[in-house]
Amino acid sequence: MALANNLKLTADRMLEKFGNTLSIKTTTNDGVYNPQTGTMGTPTEIEIVRKGYIKNPSNEDLNMSGLSEGTWGNIKFMVTLGYDDDTALIDNNYTVNRMPVTKVVRTTAQDTDIVLKIFCG
Numbered sequence: 875m876a877l878a879n880n881l882k883l884t885a886d887r888m889l890e891k892f893g894n895t896l897s898i899k900t901t902t903n904d905g906v907y908n909p910q911t912g913t914m915g916t917p918t919e920i921e922i923v924r925k926g927y928i929k930n931p932s933n934e935d936l937n938m939s940g941l942s943e944g945t946w947g948n949i950k951f952m953v954t955l956g957y958d959d960d961t962a963l964i965d966n967n968y969t970v971n972r973m974p975v976t977k978v979v980r981t982t983a984q985d986t987d988i989v990l991k992i993f994c995g
Contacts, residue, residue, distance in 0.1 A: 878986035885989050886956045893925030896953065898961075900968045926955040926970075931993065939977050939993050949976060949995040957987040970994050 903915025
């Protein structure tokens with residue numbers, strides 16, 4: 875586990891020092907039916923602000939993502955983001971800098987999540 879912990883600490887420090895500030899958002903609701911509007915719940919926006927590395931994905935990045943080649947043209951950018959309790963929840967219902975998340979790939983070592991690679995577009 876020492877390797878995984880050191881990798882995670884190094885990734886977190888580098889992202890904090892060299893990363894871009896990202897706005898990661900999703901909308902949830904309280905799940906209570908409102909008979910006046912006929913809808914479920916009151917929408918609530920949740921925002922996570924973190925530092926991450928944004929880049930244009932290479933063909934190698936897209937290949938390892940597991941996305942089909944037909945969707946590669948839709949990907950606008952890829953974000954590398956540190957893994958923690960908040961970022962662990964990121965899925966296709968989120969946006970990063972107002973761009974929808976298409977795919978999230980976890981990088982792990984010794985059964986420990988280190989970083990997330992988030993493909994947006």
